[in-house]
Amino acid sequence: MSGTESPAVAVRRGRPRDAARDRALLAATLAVLAESGYGGLTTAAVAARAGVSTATLYRRWSSKEALVLAASAAFAADLEQRPDTGTLEGDLRILLRDKAAGLTGESGRLMRALIGEAAHNVALAEALTAALIDPVRDRVAEAVRRAVARGEIAPLPDVDLVADLVIGPMVSRFLLTAHPSDTQDTQDARGTADRLLPFVLRAVGGQDASGDGGFA
Amino acid sequence: MSGTESPAVAVRRGRPRDAARDRALLAATLAVLAESGYGGLTTAAVAARAGVSTATLYRRWSSKEALVLAASAAFAADLEQRPDTGTLEGDLRILLRDKAAGLTGESGRLMRALIGEAAHNVALAEALTAALIDPVRDRVAEAVRRAVARGEIAPLPDVDLVADLVIGPMVSRFLLTAHPSDTQDTQDARGTADRLLPFVLRAVGGQDASGDGGFA
Structure with missing residues (x-):
């Protein structure tokens, strides 16, 4: 997937894989948060743990804060x-x-x-x-x-x-x-x-x- | 008061003034904490607000953490x-x-x-x-x-x-x-x-x- 294709195309073509990747990124976010705290969390560490590039992470969430908010919401939904x-x-x-x-x-x-x-x-x-x-x-x-x-x-x-x-x-x-x-x-x-x-x-x-x- | 006199001498000679200065420093600590949070608090800002030098502050409390702990305890005692x-x-x-x-x-x-x-x-x-x-x-x-x-x-x-x-x-x-x-x-x-x-x-x-x- 190139960084220039439209989100609509990405969604149509890659939904199952994207959903799995999103889950992996959110789980990695929770793991890094628990280990390092909010201040110590970097998007690079989350991407590395999930096995994706930071560019991939940023295509989905535009900031560290947005990522942490999404991870918190996913965590809460599980409960x-x-x-x-x-x-x-x-x-x-x-x-x-x-x-x-x-x-x-x-x-x-x-x-x-x-x-x-x-x-x-x-x-x-x-x-x-x-x-x-x-x-x-x-x-x-x-x-x-x-x-x-x-x-x-x-x-x-x-x-x-x-x-x-x-x-x-x-x-x-x-x-x-x-x-x-x-x-x-x-x-x-x-x-x-x-x-x-x-x-x-x-x-x-x-x-x-x-x-x-x-x-x- | 020079920085080299012994604590015992300072206590004997200056207790009333020291107590008032301590109270001013603890009050300044609480004010700076409330304004800037723990991360934003500096001993320089506390000393400046209390009108003393940072050397004077450090003669009494050896670290930012010790200062905040003392201020918290004083605050709690007031309640x-x-x-x-x-x-x-x-x-x-x-x-x-x-x-x-x-x-x-x-x-x-x-x-x-x-x-x-x-x-x-x-x-x-x-x-x-x-x-x-x-x-x-x-x-x-x-x-x-x-x-x-x-x-x-x-x-x-x-x-x-x-x-x-x-x-x-x-x-x-x-x-x-x-x-x-x-x-x-x-x-x-x-x-x-x-x-x-x-x-x-x-x-x-x-x-x-x-x-x-x-x-x-």
């Missing part, structure tokens, strides 16, 4: 699932465990790299909000709506805050701690999510299955 | 208060409002600058945890202990998680959003803290004074 377990407790357990997994291990390292940069990069912060925060808000709102429809809980005012009760404690626990999250065992994180569940359930007016409300 | 309002609701309201105030406006801008750096600077992350997170954990644990002693709530397992329920939602709301926190009105933040209060109270098994449990 996306909206299970309906039939109970508020079940739905919240999955949400909390997903969040715990997303903030520890390799994806925790990635989140640290991105959050550090997002603190002073509004475009990246907006993209991260859209890719990582808003979907969780939607999932939490859905779970609460289903629970209200089933008569499990009373309608809640300020339902927008429930998402912060799910996201926030995991963030303060795993991202604002002194030690890089890759030293946090993802299994421990799951345990923390499960310990947090009774608090969140009570916060929204639900009951946990153990019947003792999580109290000692 | 520290442990009011006992006599009710769990009152104590949690103050904690949530304090946290909201600390994450918006000028101190929010500062927190963004520090958290961005802490994402890949373990020494700074440890200092921030000790200065900003641990004291909130202690305050929350105290408030819960008093509430249990008064018979307001049953003893809680996993009381360590209550602090994350107080800190976390404010963080996910004000630090992980797309827009710099200085555009967030601190008055709005206080409103968010107050809306969150019934959720946190229910989470720990308490009742809010309105009697309707915050439900619609």
Whole structure:
């Protein structure tokens, strides 16, 4: 493929190969981000890891920032699932465990790299909000709506805050701690999510299955 | 004062003046951090703003990092208060409002600058945890202990998680959003803290004074 052919021709002729190459480039971006942070990431390093030229990379994404935004969005899409377990407790357990997994291990390292940069990069912060925060808000709102429809809980005012009760404690626990999250065992994180569940359930007016409300 | 006199002599002769100069340097550090971020902060800019030479600054703090750590600790000490309002609701309201105030406006801008750096600077992350997170954990644990002693709530397992329920939602709301926190009105933040209060109270098994449990 020459650099001068029109994008329309490239799309028509090369879609399957382009899609595979795009996926490889986005995966390479995530790997380099997790290793080197946003500041240390270069498009040359990403291209080299994906086995393509930087010219090929730039034909698809015009800047390092655009590349990182696309990689973040792809990463978030991979995490996306909206299970309906039939109970508020079940739905919240999955949400909390997903969040715990997303903030520890390799994806925790990635989140640290991105959050550090997002603190002073509004475009990246907006993209991260859209890719990582808003979907969780939607999932939490859905779970609460289903629970209200089933008569499990009373309608809640300020339902927008429930998402912060799910996201926030995991963030303060795993991202604002002194030690890089890759030293946090993802299994421990799951345990923390499960310990947090009774608090969140009570916060929204639900009951946990153990019947003792999580109290000692 | 020459650069060659011993620290002991400097302390004996100049303590009041040194203390005032230290405070001016730490205040200048916070101002430059909030304006320029950690990466943009130079000891020369801090010294110039405080009206001292960089040699004077370096006699007190040996590096940019040591200076920022000291400024963070001083900032956190200023925020520290442990009011006992006599009710769990009152104590949690103050904690949530304090946290909201600390994450918006000028101190929010500062927190963004520090958290961005802490994402890949373990020494700074440890200092921030000790200065900003641990004291909130202690305050929350105290408030819960008093509430249990008064018979307001049953003893809680996993009381360590209550602090994350107080800190976390404010963080996910004000630090992980797309827009710099200085555009967030601190008055709005206080409103968010107050809306969150019934959720946190229910989470720990308490009742809010309105009697309707915050439900619609």
